[in-house]
Amino acid sequence: AQTVTQSQPEMSVQEAETVTLSCTYDTSENNYYLFWYKQPPSRQMILVIRQEAYKQQNATENRFSVNFQKAAKSFSLKISDSQLGDTAMYFCAFMKPVGAGNNRKLIWGLGTSLAVNP
Amino acid sequence: NAGVTQTPKFQVLKTGQSMTLQCAQDMNHEYMSWYRQDPGMGLRLIHYSVGAGITDQGEVPNGYNVSRSTTEDFPLRLLSAAPSQTSVYFCASSYGQGTSTDTQYFGPGTRLTVL
Numbered sequence: 001a002q003t004v005t006q007s008q009p010e011m012s013v014q015e016a017e018t019v020t021l022s023c024t025y026d027t028s029e030n031n032y033y034l035f036w037y038k039q040p041p042s043r044q045m046i047l048v049i050r051q052e053a054y055k056q057q058n059a060t061e062n063r064f065s066v067n068f069q070k071a072a073k074s075f076s077l078k079i080s081d082s083q084l085g086d087t088a089m090y091f092c093a094f095m096k097p098v099g100a101g102n103n104r105k106l107i108w109g110l111g112t113s114l115a116v117n118p
Numbered sequence: 119n120a121g122v123t124q125t126p127k128f129q130v131l132k133t134g135q136s137m138t139l140q141c142a143q144d145m146n147h148e149y150m151s152w153y154r155q156d157p158g159m160g161l162r163l164i165h166y167s168v169g170a171g172i173t174d175q176g177e178v179p180n181g182y183n184v185s186r187s188t189t190e191d192f193p194l195r196l197l198s199a200a201p202s203q204t205s206v207y208f209c210a211s212s213y214g215q216g217t218s219t220d221t222q223y224f225g226p227g228t229r230l231t232v233l
Binding site: 035037042043044045046047050091093105106108109110111 | 158159160161162163206208210221222223224226227229
């Protein structure tokens with residue numbers, strides 16, 4: 001079965017510092033997508049960053065970047081220059097094909113609660 | 119664009135009552151889905167739809183019904199509410215599945231309590 005594991009239930013970081021959230025996944029697929037979503041206290045789910053498995057280059061979005069290690073099935077999120085507004089639950093998700101056609105399924109990790117301290 | 123909207127934001131039901139959670143999107147997305155989020159369980163897929171008139175079950179479909187009569191709307195019906203359905207419910211949509219635009223857009227969520 002495909003799974004997504006986030007091994008750090010809670011983390012904290014000082015404002016302006018860098019923090020890395022880990023995510024590993026298990027799959028036999030070769031073509032898939034990986035996502036990091038952020039859920040602040042408002043509970044809205046917000047896409048942070050996306051990575052296509054066929055791309056070797058790590059995705060980057062401003063202060064957010066990933067370290068995608070396909071062979072190791074690892075997809076960590078690095079947040080640079082942490083800001084108070086980064087305080088949120090962060091979810092790693094894996095999208096895989098389901099059956100024939102274009103159906104896909106998202107599999108979610110349980111999340112990492114990140115607190116950015118002033 | 120309003121994006122994905124959900125109503126209500128909060129709801130309290132008694133066991134056995136029925137209700138419908140509304141979800142609408144104005145982005146002309148084909149794919150819509152419903153999740154529930156419970157502490158320690160992450161997000162679990164309830165039902166999804168790949169287009170108007172087409173729905174399918176996710177991981178935890180029991181006790182819920184959906185329909186997709188239009189591209190914009192994807193309501194979730196609780197047939198006979200149970201305390202186990204106390205949760206936060208999220209509706210999400212995306213342009214397609216299996217394309218480069220697989221990013222899901224989430225609504226703000228509905229917090230449901232069943233007494």
